[in-house]
Amino acid sequence: MRHWLAHALRQAVIELRPEALLGAAEVTPDGFYADFVVERQLSTEDLPAIELRMRELLKAGFPRAVEPIQPPDALGLFDGRAQPYQRELAALAGESALAVVHHGNAVQLCAAPELCAARASVALAAALEGFELRSLGGAYFRGDARNVMMSRIYAWAMPSKVELEAKRAEFEAAGLREHKKLGRELELFAFDDDIGPGLPLWLPNGTAIRDELERLMRELEFDAGFERVATPHIARQELYYKTGHLPYYADGMFPFMQHPGDPEAAVFALRPMNCPHHHKVFAAKRRSHRELPFRISEYGHVYRYEDSGAVSGLLRTRCMCMNDAHIYCTPEQVVPELLAVLDMHRQVYAVLGLSEFRIRLSTRGDGSAHANKFVDDPEGWARSEAILRDVLVRSELPFFEGPGEAAFYGPKIDFQFRMVTGREETASTLQLDFAMAERLDLSYVGPDGQPRRPLILHRAPLGTHERFVALLIERFGGAFPTWLAPIQARVLPVGEAYDDYAKQVQRALRGVRVRADVDPSGPTLGKRIREAAVKKIPNVLVVGERELASRSVAVRRRGSEKQEVVPLVELQQRLRGAIDSRSLDA
Numbered sequence: 001m002r003h004w005l006a007h008a009l010r011q012a013v014i015e016l017r018p019e020a021l022l023g024a025a026e027v028t029p030d031g032f033y034a035d036f037v038v039e040r041q042l043s044t045e046d047l048p049a050i051e052l053r054m055r056e057l058l059k060a061g062f063p064r065a066v067e068p069i070q071p072p073d074a075l076g077l078f079d080g081r082a083q084p085y086q087r088e089l090a091a092l093a094g095e096s097a098l099a100v101v102h103h104g105n106a107v108q109l110c111a112a113p114e115l116c117a118a119r120a121s122v123a124l125a126a127a128l129e130g131f132e133l134r135s136l137g138g139a140y141f142r143g144d145a146r147n148v149m150m151s152r153i154y155a156w157a158m159p160s161k162v163e164l165e166a167k168r169a170e171f172e173a174a175g176l177r178e179h180k181k182l183g184r185e186l187e188l189f190a191f192d193d194d195i196g197p198g199l200p201l202w203l204p205n206g207t208a209i210r211d212e213l214e215r216l217m218r219e220l221e222f223d224a225g226f227e228r229v230a231t232p233h234i235a236r237q238e239l240y241y242k243t244g245h246l247p248y249y250a251d252g253m254f255p256f257m258q259h260p261g262d263p264e265a266a267v268f269a270l271r272p273m274n275c276p277h278h279h280k281v282f283a284a285k286r287r288s289h290r291e292l293p294f295r296i297s298e299y300g301h302v303y304r305y306e307d308s309g310a311v312s313g314l315l316r317t318r319c320m321c322m323n324d325a326h327i328y329c330t331p332e333q334v335v336p337e338l339l340a341v342l343d344m345h346r347q348v349y350a351v352l353g354l355s356e357f358r359i360r361l362s363t364r365g366d367g368s369a370h371a372n373k374f375v376d377d378p379e380g381w382a383r384s385e386a387i388l389r390d391v392l393v394r395s396e397l398p399f400f401e402g403p404g405e406a407a408f409y410g411p412k413i414d415f416q417f418r419m420v421t422g423r424e425e426t427a428s429t430l431q432l433d434f435a436m437a438e439r440l441d442l443s444y445v446g447p448d449g450q451p452r453r454p455l456i457l458h459r460a461p462l463g464t465h466e467r468f469v470a471l472l473i474e475r476f477g478g479a480f481p482t483w484l485a486p487i488q489a490r491v492l493p494v495g496e497a498y499d500d501y502a503k504q505v506q507r508a509l510r511g512v513r514v515r516a517d518v519d520p521s522g523p524t525l526g527k528r529i530r531e532a533a534v535k536k537i538p539n540v541l542v543v544g545e546r547e548l549a550s551r552s553v554a555v556r557r558r559g560s561e562k563q564e565v566v567p568l569v570e571l572q573q574r575l576r577g578a579i580d581s582r583s584l585d586a
């Protein structure tokens with residue numbers, strides 16, 4: 001049904017926008033989408049007319065015909081019709097079965113004729129009742145940022161009206177958790193036109209979360225034998241030619257900069273990744289095999305020139321701070337190091353209560369299609385991919401393969417999380433790099449006194465602050481456990497007479513490093529309790545005569561109406577304990 005609806009969507013768009021160029025169309029777990037290049041941008045106001053036309057088409061028996069076609073004939077057909085992307089998709093289909101869907105003057109490619117054939121069994125009434133065009137987005141043709149950006153129309157399609165309504169309700173509930181909305185309401189981050197798109201300002205509340213995550217990683221990395229480094233955010237442009245990022249990734253970098261008064265005319269680049277800087281840390285002195293594995297980490301800032309149309313909240317930004325680290329090791333050390341990193345992933349996900357993700361082994365796939373995209377060393381690829389596959393199996397982690405998703409210097413393991421919008425994002429990666437040591441001439445002295453190339457692991461269990469905090473906001477619906485909450489406790493005096501005592505309580509808590517604030521009397525207590533609930537503060541402490549007299553507070557936990565009077569000294573210990581243990585339940 002969804003496949004058939006996706007064809008109808010493309011037909012409707014072609015009829016309403018005859019200039020439209022068709023891209024890909026796919027069925028999703030709850031509907032379908034289709035991509036288009038159009039002259040005048042599509043807006044959500046266009047969706048009702050498109051949906052209406054789809055309904056008319058379906059009632060009128062769309063499509064007129066579906067005919068099998070041989071791939072070479074498909075190429076010719078789309079040549080004649082100025083549909084370059086349909087032609088390219090037909091060319092990519094290789095030997096697989098293709099069909100052409102005809103209706104009116106329009107034709108479109110069908111890459112799954114068996115699904116088209118199945119439409120005969122679908123009840124028209126159910127199909128009409130169960131679908132809805134819901135939103136617009138952008139997507140690069142074939143998912144590659146060097147290709148044209150297309151408009152994507154998303155739709156839901158459920159087997160019945162009841163299920164569609166349930167889907168809508170679920171979506172609305174999820175929308176309340178959406179990171180952009182909560183980020184604004186909880187004052188975590190902001191954007192400003194004078195700063196620029198995709199450049200988040202982390203407000204004090206959001207920064208508190210970042211700091212907690214960094215503290216967590218610093219501890220785990222210390223325990224795992226990492227040493228911290230700090231490196232500049234810029235480097236000479238030549239560095240990126242040496243690494244091979246330039247010229248191919250120039251579009252993804254900020255424009256280069258050159259000081260007009262510089263007699264050496266050096267050109268600098270804002271770094272799009274931390275790796276080369278770390279490699280230079282490795283190269284800063286002669287290294288012996290006895291120093292390996294050499295593990296260095298840094299929460300490092302990187303800058304990428306995302307398309308201004310593609311930037312979105314914290315998920316697509318132009319400035320990111322990455323939980324980066326690189327491990328330089330011998331071939332014998334690779335497997336134990338990879339296993340140790342996977343173990344660290346397990347630890348951090350357990351601390352954060354993250355269990356719903358998929359692991360993707362991103363390989364080169366058929367590299368021939370992207371000669372420029374991957375380093376040319378078939379043996380190196382085969383060996384590295386086999387190593388990663390093996391450690392995943394040994395770690396007993398279920399995974400799927402993502403051909404063509406590798407980094408250009410090696411395969412990687414990606415941790416994929418689904419956001420409330422339904423979109424899947426890579427939140428963390430672990431990469432095995434067999435190529436960069438050669439390019440940057442990195443070496444260590446082996447036991448025989450001869451220079452050898454190290455292997456390099458790139459890892460970032462918490463990805464970037466931007467993307468990971470977005471994920472955590474949605475994971476917790478903004479109701480962070482005490483250790484991660486920006487404001488861990490708020491003191492509410494019942495009246496003016498207790499404002500001073502409230503401040504004393506705040507000082508006592510800050511004295512044991514608890515992020516506590518005071519909402520002084522003025523507005524009614526009920527109003528201030530509601531405000532604390534809106535801000536999702538985990539511990540609300542009400543103080544009045546009884547509490548003042550007994551040096552205690554009345555604790556209300558988030559989401560509960562119950563109050564429990566607790567001596568201040570005990571509360572200090574209790575909150576400290578919840579924070580130190582990083583409890584998910586406190």
Ligand SMILES: [Zn+2]
Pocket residue numbers: 003007101109110111112113115116
């Ligand atoms: Zn089809």
Ligand SMILES: [Zn+2]
Pocket residue numbers: 273274275326458459
């Ligand atoms: Zn790296």
